[in-house]
Amino acid sequence: MAILTIMQAVLGKLAGDEIKAWLPTLTRRTLDLAISRLPEGERKRYLEEWQAHLMEIPGEFSRFIYSVDQVRAALAMAAIQRGASRSSVAHTLGRYVATRQRDIASRVNMTIVFVVWLDLARLAGCEPLSRFTFARRARYPHLYQIVRLSEDGARSPEGSGECPLWLSCLVHISVGLQILSWRWIRSANRKLLEP
Numbered sequence: 001m002a003i004l005t006i007m008q009a010v011l012g013k014l015a016g017d018e019i020k021a022w023l024p025t026l027t028r029r030t031l032d033l034a035i036s037r038l039p040e041g042e043r044k045r046y047l048e049e050w051q052a053h054l055m056e057i058p059g060e061f062s063r064f065i066y067s068v069d070q071v072r073a074a075l076a077m078a079a080i081q082r083g084a085s086r087s088s089v090a091h092t093l094g095r096y097v098a099t100r101q102r103d104i105a106s107r108v109n110m111t112i113v114f115v116v117w118l119d120l121a122r123l124a125g126c127e128p129l130s131r132f133t134f135a136r137r138a139r140y141p142h143l144y145q146i147v148r149l150s151e152d153g154a155r156s157p158e159g160s161g162e163c164p165l166w167l168s169c170l171v172h173i174s175v176g177l178q179i180l181s182w183r184w185i186r187s188a189n190r191k192l193l194e195p
Helices: 002-036 040-056 060-085 089-123 165-193
Strands: 132-136 144-148
Touching (some): 040 060
Antiparallel strands (some): 132 144
């Protein structure tokens, strides 16, 4: 049993020494790999900068971890450089999708205004070409209702001629959809204006 413990200690020490001897070579090669991933004009500058920073880091293993992280950084920097030189397919596709979203949202908005609201007003008893507005219900203030307006634009007295509750629910849903479609249009416009 004592012989196995001694052999384990000796082999562990040999393996540790071997890894420690190879770490500077692995660090240098990993940093060279990172430099090779950069654009041609940036390589010399970053090689000097990264080597100077590498010499400030104590410990061979920490230096190796730093060089591995520089590979990730070099790949990210190269991707940014490629993206700046030409518009990516993802960006072009994103602008196309945002344009289609805006078109769909504007059509939903107009459908709600011209079809749903006019039909809901007819269901509430408004005559063709009569004037109406949307207002909160007195009994259920979180719901909208259709209120008929007189010729001079005045509202009917509170509580008189309230539309049925099911119709108020439909009106509330249509107003919510209209607000949602406007927000959708604004967000699509924002996406289109992004560089």
